[in-house]
Amino acid sequence: MAPPASWIASRPEISVEDAAAALRRWWGLDGDLEDLPSERDRNLLARGRDGTPTHVLKIANLDERADFLACQDLAMARLADADVPVQRVLAAIDGRDLIPLGDPGPPLARVLTWLPGRTLASVQDPSSDLLTDLGAVMGRCATALLDFDHPAAHREFPWDVLRAPAVIGGVIDEVADPDRRTLLESVLDRLRADLVPRLSTLRRSVIQNDANDHNVLVSDDGRRVVGLLDFGDMIHSITAHEAAVACAYAMLGRDEPLDVMQSIIRGFAGECPLTADEVDALPQLVIARLATSVAMSARQGRLSDDPYLRVSEAPAWDLLARLHALAPSELRAASC
Incomplete structure (x- = not known):
């Protein structure tokens, strides 16, 4: 991972409209999106038509590696099995966990389940x-x-x-x-x-x-x-x-x-x-x-x-x- 200066410079720039389009195309999900805070990625909360939070679209930093995102997902799956309350990965329509929105290439996107709580x-x-x-x-x-x-x-x-x-x-x-x-x-x-x-x-x-x-x-x-x-x-x-x-x-x-x-x-x-x-x-x-x-x-x-x-x-x-x-x-x- 690059140093902090690069993290900030390489945060993905994608409009809410384009993110919503990607969510529909690759995951078949509709709903309103709103930004969530992040140090170096672009995270968006997806809400259903009734306003209930359902998923999080995570668009990774342009410098993030696909193998590290896969590492995260494998660790979360193991932790879920160990009764640690973590998010789950939602596979895209074509079965992939990670979608390159650059078609091909970064930014890399995935969808995680929403966890309630404060x-x-x-x-x-x-x-x-x-x-x-x-x-x-x-x-x-x-x-x-x-x-x-x-x-x-x-x-x-x-x-x-x-x-x-x-x-x-x-x-x-x-x-x-x-x-x-x-x-x-x-x-x-x-x-x-x-x-x-x-x-x-x-x-x-x-x-x-x-x-x-x-x-x-x-x-x-x-x-x-x-x-x-x-x-x-x-x-x-x-x-x-x-x-x-x-x-x-x-x-x-x-x-x-x-x-x-x-x-x-x-x-x-x-x-x-x-x-x-x-x-x-x-x-x-x-x-x-x-x-x-x-x-x-x-x-x-x-x-x-x-x-x-x-x-x-x-x-x-x-x-x-x-x-x-x-x-x-x-x-x-x-x-x-």
Whole structure:
């Protein structure tokens, strides 16, 4: 996958009318379409004639590879069988899962089922039970993918925690605020000292890698997780990072972020038992994700004025500062 500058430049440009025509031609579906937010693709929600959401038309970034989209679909099928609430692929009329709208060539399009629910980001004060359920869902996800592999999941990707020090170090100079830049430099020094030496001791497998609070759907009563969206960041990396990503975003804006971490890790470990090395590394994995997030936001903010690309930036900076100020012993206690 290309770097962020290319993601933005190569987002597919296709009108709603042309997208609707493609949906009719290739999938035999009629209905109104409306845009959904996306970092690098073009996603459109399809509604039936009665206005009910039915499907999502996903038009991939022009730089996206067909084998990686196939990898995503295979992983989602496996997760569905493992009782992880994910979308299903709807085959086109001719039986193909992936249609090249360039006829031939990109952009590549596919249709996924719609999952009802509201985003975790919309839940003002998630309960411990909900957070534990989030951890359990991600634990089932990690366990189901432990013996799953695909060549396309082995790729260079800036959201891979194994590349976090290089990614963060490469954009520090683009952080305009001097206090934030100093914070990020200090965080990077600690990651190099505390996390990097441990990475070789941690299990590796394919992970979903993007359980942010906009990709997690919860029930209307806010008690359980009912959907996990978007496998575009999937990668072969550190297994425990699946829990760390969920923690990082669920902790944003919370009064007691370490309590959030404890609840999620408890649920995760119940479905995917963690090794002692993984438990010890989890707080630094969380910090690595937050630092990557603010670093990527700094770069993307210079390339596009799309607010979705910076939706988590301010709370991520705040949480990063809070966690970095804590003693390592306090952080490790929260992961046990």
